[in-house]
Amino acid sequence: MKILVTNDDGxxxxxxxxxxxxxxxxxxxxxxxxxxxxxxxxxxxxxxYPLRVTKYHKNGNFFGYAVEGTxxxxxxxxxxxxxxxxxxxxxxxxxxxxxTAINIIYSGTVSAAREAAIMDVPAIAxxxxxxxxxxxxxxxxVAKMIAQKVIEHGLPQGTxxxxxxxxxxxxxxxxxxxxxxxxxxxxxxxEKRTDPFGKDYYWLTGKLVEIENEKLGDQFAVKxxxxxVTPIHFDLTDYDTFKKMKSWDIEKIFNEKTN
Amino acid sequence: MKILVTNDDGxxxxxxxxxxxxxxxxxxxxxxxxxxxxxxxxxxxxxxYPLRVTKYHKNGNFFGYAVEGTxxxxxxxxxxxxxxxxxxxxxxxxxxxxxTAINIIYSGTVSAAREAAIMDVPAIAxxxxxxxxxxxxxxxxVAKMIAQKVIEHGLPQGTxxxxxxxxxxxxxxxxxxxxxxxxxxxxxxxEKRTDPFGKDYYWLTGKLVEIENEKLGDQFAVKxxxxxVTPIHFDLTDYDTFKKMKSWDIEKIFNEKTN
Numbered sequence: 001m002k003i004l005v006t007n008d009d010g011x012x013x014x015x016x017x018x019x020x021x022x023x024x025x026x027x028x029x030x031x032x033x034x035x036x037x038x039x040x041x042x043x044x045x046x047x048x049y050p051l052r053v054t055k056y057h058k059n060g061n062f063f064g065y066a067v068e069g070t071x072x073x074x075x076x077x078x079x080x081x082x083x084x085x086x087x088x089x090x091x092x093x094x095x096x097x098x099x100t101a102i103n104i105i106y107s108g109t110v111s112a113a114r115e116a117a118i119m120d121v122p123a124i125a126x127x128x129x130x131x132x133x134x135x136x137x138x139x140x141x142v143a144k145m146i147a148q149k150v151i152e153h154g155l156p157q158g159t160x161x162x163x164x165x166x167x168x169x170x171x172x173x174x175x176x177x178x179x180x181x182x183x184x185x186x187x188x189x190x191e192k193r194t195d196p197f198g199k200d201y202y203w204l205t206g207k208l209v210e211i212e213n214e215k216l217g218d219q220f221a222v223k224x225x226x227x228x229v230t231p232i233h234f235d236l237t238d239y240d241t242f243k244k245m246k247s248w249d250i251e252k253i254f255n256e257k258t259n
Numbered sequence: 260m261k262i263l264v265t266n267d268d269g270x271x272x273x274x275x276x277x278x279x280x281x282x283x284x285x286x287x288x289x290x291x292x293x294x295x296x297x298x299x300x301x302x303x304x305x306x307x308y309p310l311r312v313t314k315y316h317k318n319g320n321f322f323g324y325a326v327e328g329t330x331x332x333x334x335x336x337x338x339x340x341x342x343x344x345x346x347x348x349x350x351x352x353x354x355x356x357x358x359t360a361i362n363i364i365y366s367g368t369v370s371a372a373r374e375a376a377i378m379d380v381p382a383i384a385x386x387x388x389x390x391x392x393x394x395x396x397x398x399x400x401v402a403k404m405i406a407q408k409v410i411e412h413g414l415p416q417g418t419x420x421x422x423x424x425x426x427x428x429x430x431x432x433x434x435x436x437x438x439x440x441x442x443x444x445x446x447x448x449x450e451k452r453t454d455p456f457g458k459d460y461y462w463l464t465g466k467l468v469e470i471e472n473e474k475l476g477d478q479f480a481v482k483x484x485x486x487x488v489t490p491i492h493f494d495l496t497d498y499d500t501f502k503k504m505k506s507w508d509i510e511k512i513f514n515e516k517t518n
Contacts, residue, residue: 041301041303042301042331044300047298048298050452050462051463073463076449077449081449118361149507153503178509180498190335190336200312202310202312203309231500231501232496234495236364237490242437244412246437250404251434251435
């Protein structure tokens with residue numbers, strides 16, 4: 001089995017090292033990850049600038065390829081140029097910080113896995129729910145288990161699996177739940193400050209406004225110490241609204257007006 | 260009616276000027292747009308750096324607020340700090356280049372509208388299908404018409420409307436169609452070059468592989484000179500796979516193994 005490993009925290013981060021270590025027990029692992037942190041870049045790709053690729057060593061040993069680009073760039077480049085073939089699986093992570101609810105939209109970790117799904121490669125994104133996470137061994141075990149399950153059962157074209165692991169010792173984990181993307185959203189606040197030259201600047205802060213008792217949600221699961229496993233896809237069409245909009249009569253009106 | 264206008268091509272682009280002009284006929288327009296081009300940034304937001312906001316003038320007149328950030332940053336900043344209240348509508352565009360099929364995922368234009376939808380503000384993304392588009396007047400008329408329709412009918416929470424206008428004179432437009440996101444995807448190629456210092460670099464190129472006779476798709480519509488109007492949302496859960504994964508027995512297996 002061949003697995004391409006990437007992330008958005010950068011190739012030097014502790015999470016990707018733990019992920020590669022765990023997966024080496026079951027697969028031939030190729031690491032292609034951003035040379036710098038790329039958190040909250042969403043599904044950006046690099047087109048205005050060329051990409052550069054360098055070999056990254058850890059403790060004197062070759063660890064993987066560092067790409068001066070986004071997580072989605074790493075997956076494209078990893079599959080098209082570095083591996084030159086589709087791996088059996090792409091796994092992105094282990095992210096330092098949770099990717100539940102609306103954060104999935106902003107997440108570089110998830111967008112890397114989504115890029116793989118677009119390229120018809122089964123994919124998993126995996127995160128630990130704290131930015132201060134130190135021990136990624138349990139999440140590594142989860143990644144290995146979910147990887148084996150995905151290979152065993154397969155995924156529909158265009159679907160990926162988003163995994164969030166609570167930042168607790170293994171013996172405190174309540175279990176694992178298949179979940180939906182929670183509807184929880186951020187209440188943003190821009191904190192205004194003034195620089196030493198008298199000019200204003202703004203920092204984005206805010207808090208995630210949770211929804212009470214959203215029992216099928218990813219956010220509810222991790223809050224209750226469950227590992228959350230959510231299947232997500234990138235068919236963004238809202239089919240209910242599609243049907244309703246047909247009755248807006250814009251098709252008819254506009255044809256009459258313009259032709 | 261109050262409308263917040265933004266884009267991803269930058270506040271100085273021709274498309275956003277045409278959009279603001281068209282909408283001023285029906286609403287009080289506030290422009291908040293990136294100070295520099297932000298194409299293909301996806302749904303990035305700025306957290307590692309502070310944001311700066313400056314007033315942008317055009318021909319000596321105040322045009323809008325330039326934000327040193329992403330399209331999604333502009334919407335957050337525009338609503339939370341500059342307007343200080345939710346507008347009736349957010350419209351992002353007019354983008355220079357189409358945002359159909361998988362391009363929706365990479366699009367800064369669409370992500371700005373999506374950010375508005377996340378903030379419970381009805382939103383529209385509008386694009387003209389050529390990077391070389393010069394005349395945005397017809398697309399401006401379309402934006403105005405769709406804006407009025409969205410206000411009249413409303414949109415479900417979390418849904419936005421993605422509009423693509425073929426780059427043809429008004430009298431050659433075939434009509435308007437309510438569509439679905441096409442399944443067409445890019446076949447990427449990285450072109451390898453060598454810099455004057457002997458180091459390799461890679462440019463992303465490729466072509467969109469279209470799907471024959473995808474008659475409900477946005478890509479099919481614009482190819483046939485129809486304006487395409489697609490309702491999209493950000494509930495990414497794949498509910499079919501959710502049900503199937505329940506039978507993977509990962510919940511049961513994992514609870515037994517770990518507890």
